[in-house]
Amino acid sequence: MDSVLVRKVLGTTDGRQVLRGVLVGVSIAATLVCAGLWLRTRNQVxxxxxxxxxxxxxxxxxxxxxxxxxxxxxxxxxxxxxxxxxxxxxxxxxxxxxxxxxxxxxxxxxxxxxxxxxxxxxxxxxxxxxxxxxxxxxxxxxxxxxxxxxxxxxxxxxxxxxxxxxxxxxxxxxxxxxxxxxxxxxxxxxxxxxxxxxxxxxxxxxxxxxxxxxxxxxxxxxxxxxxxxxxxxxxxxxxxxxxxxxxxxxxxxxxxxxxxxxxxxxxxxxxxxxxxxxxxxxxxxxxxxxxxxxxxxxxxxxxxxxxxxxxxxxxxxxxRQDTPSFVVRYAEAMGFLLSLSFLTVSSVWQFRQWLIGRQKNRADDYNLEILALIEQLEQAETLSQLQILRQQLFSILRQVVIDLDVDKISPESFQSFTFPWEVAMTTLHHQELVLYQAESGGQSSD
Known part of the structure; x- marks a missing residue:
């Protein structure tokens, strides 16, 4: 009977107004309680x-x-x-x-x-x-x-x-x-x-x-x-x-x-x-x-x-207050990496070909230097000239070894360099022998 009576009361206009009043009162009371708790926390020592x-x-x-x-x-x-x-x-x-x-x-x-x-x-x-x-x-x-x-x-x-x-x-x-x-x-x-x-x-x-x-x-x-x-x-x-x-x-x-x-x-x-x-x-x-x-x-x-x-x-x-979450931290980078991956894959091969060509070109430059020195060795007229050319030869060899170590030339290019360098050294030794004999012959005639 009580529940029926309540439904009848709430079904009337006055009943609905009473309900709204109760809800407003509860809301105000809850707001005041929350505000009080906030002020208490804020002012708590x-x-x-x-x-x-x-x-x-x-x-x-x-x-x-x-x-x-x-x-x-x-x-x-x-x-x-x-x-x-x-x-x-x-x-x-x-x-x-x-x-x-x-x-x-x-x-x-x-x-x-x-x-x-x-x-x-x-x-x-x-x-x-x-x-x-x-x-x-x-x-x-x-x-x-x-x-x-x-x-x-x-x-x-x-x-x-x-x-x-x-x-x-x-x-x-x-x-x-x-x-x-x-x-x-x-x-x-x-x-x-x-x-x-x-x-x-x-x-x-x-x-x-x-x-x-x-x-x-x-x-x-x-x-x-x-x-x-x-x-x-x-x-x-x-x-x-x-x-x-x-x-x-x-x-x-x-x-x-x-x-x-x-x-x-x-x-x-x-x-x-x-x-x-x-x-x-x-x-x-x-x-x-x-x-x-x-x-x-x-x-x-x-x-x-x-x-x-x-x-x-x-x-x-x-x-850690300035450290963003993992997603925030890396979202932009991850997107960039995804967009970059295709370009990276497609360009690796091209870069490798360029690097191989660059290494070969560098080795070719050294070979040309060696050939120029061989010509100078053949034309040398004194042992002091040969000594200077010897130093230049070993300086080139030293630089080639350094370049090999830092991948500026490839092992294959290094192998191609060794042949003209050995030819140069053979020419140097031959020219030294010739000049030594010439000087010895001149001294004995005196």
Whole structure:
């Protein structure tokens, strides 16, 4: 009965008006809901945690620069930069989702939930020693007291494989982990003999450290052997005068080893957020450089896509945004190839015939040169003239061999060349014999 009643009501004019009103109301409500959701998404603020390094270090400064420029160009992304003990802790924090982004050294073992975003800048091994300690190589650290960065930092973790390569262990030297500031103070005060730190070239705190003329940089070499167990290491140099120009430090280009600073992210971070941050690195680099000069060394997008572990989808989307689909990319070329194929097939034979003719003509030119030389050989009156003609013969032979190698003449044409050349050589030898006998006869008569 109810369904019959409904049909009767809707069948009337008033009923149809009620139905239209209901549909309009539902449409308006749906529109308002969609608009609300769009506005909420547009105005939503994403909070990102960014693990860097010590508050006085380069990683922290670089992270602050990224956060500041990102907030300017993508206000919906709020990045909280947090200090940390270094790369190992940062990698662990991203793996456990305690941090969304992090800066790590390229030697840091990659965790399963961590994805690459970008390769940033090279970090160079700095071994700084007191001149009185007489440290010329890493091996000379035996029996010495050396300041290292805090345990868990990339510098600390990399020092021990490096020392091991030089047959040094913690029993052969006294390693003292401490903060960068404390390490610099201890080195200046003579409380340690040396300091090992991995840092970007031209770091202001290292530049200030070299105001003490009792300190020097020590070469770190043997990269090839080190790469057998640590393939992420790179060869580089600290250029002459990087830390002082008046009395250059180092005094000459100094071979050292480097790793790269990487930006990584947890795999679950929103791809749009990672894409926006990646765009800041490459599209607003000048603004980053104004905040931290290290940004001038950000590596190319090509290098960032070949880091040896998976890219984050957001970074991948940025790097490939200008890459068209296969069909779009090759449709025009494919059409061109189809239209060109018939012409190509029909012209290959003609080209081959032309090439054969050209090779033969070139060989004929050489044969004519040989015939002209044979005539000159027969008319030569002195051995010096024969010597000049001999050089011309061998010069032609040398050019013919070169042309044969680059397919300017064919093997068949080369065979046809050898006959007149042998005739020329026979004529040369005969004429030499005649002139030798003539000269000998003249000398004996004297």
């Amino acid at each position: 994403h909070h990102i945690t960014f693990a860097t390094g010590g508050e006085t270090g380069e990683y922290y400064a670089f992270g602050r620069a990224i956060a500041q420029v990102t907030q300017k160009h993508a206000p919906g992304i709020q990045i909280e930069v947090v200090a940390s003990a270094g790369s190992a802790q940062n990698m662990d924090s991203v793996q456990k989702s305690a941090a969304d982004l992090a800066l790590v050294q390229s030697d840091t073992p990659v965790q399963p939930a961590v994805r690459a975003v970008a390769q940033l800048y090279p970090e160079m091994f700095h071994l700084i020693a007191r001149k009185t300690a007489n440290i010329q190589t890493l091996r000379d650290l035996q029996g010495k007291r050396i300041a290292l960065m805090p345990a868990g930092s990339g510098s600390y973790q990399l020092f021990w494989p490096l020392a091991s390569h030089y047959a040094l262990s913690d029993r052969d030297l006294e390693a003292v982990p401490m903060s960068a500031g404390a390490a610099h103070t201890a080195l200046r005060a003579g409380e340690v003999d040396a300091l090992f730190r991995i840092i970007g070239l031209g770091n202001p705190s290292v530049t200030e450290l070299f105001q003490d003329d009792q300190l020097e940089l020590v070469e770190i070499s043997q990269l090839g052997a080190l790469q057998l167990t640590q393939p992420y290491l790179e060869s580089t140099v600290i250029p002459q005068g990087s830390y002082s120009g008046s009395q250059p430090i180092p005094p000459t280009d100094l071979p050292v080893i480097a790793v790269s600073a990487l930006l990584v992210a947890n795999e679950k971070v929103n791809p749009d957020i990672v894409k926006a941050i990646t765009s800041v690195l490459y599209e607003h680099r000048n603004e980053l450089i104004a905040l931290t000069p290290r940004a001038a060394n950000i590596q190319s997008p090509e290098r960032s896509q070949n880091l040896g572990f998976p890219l984050h989808p957001g970074a991948s989307a940025y790097y």
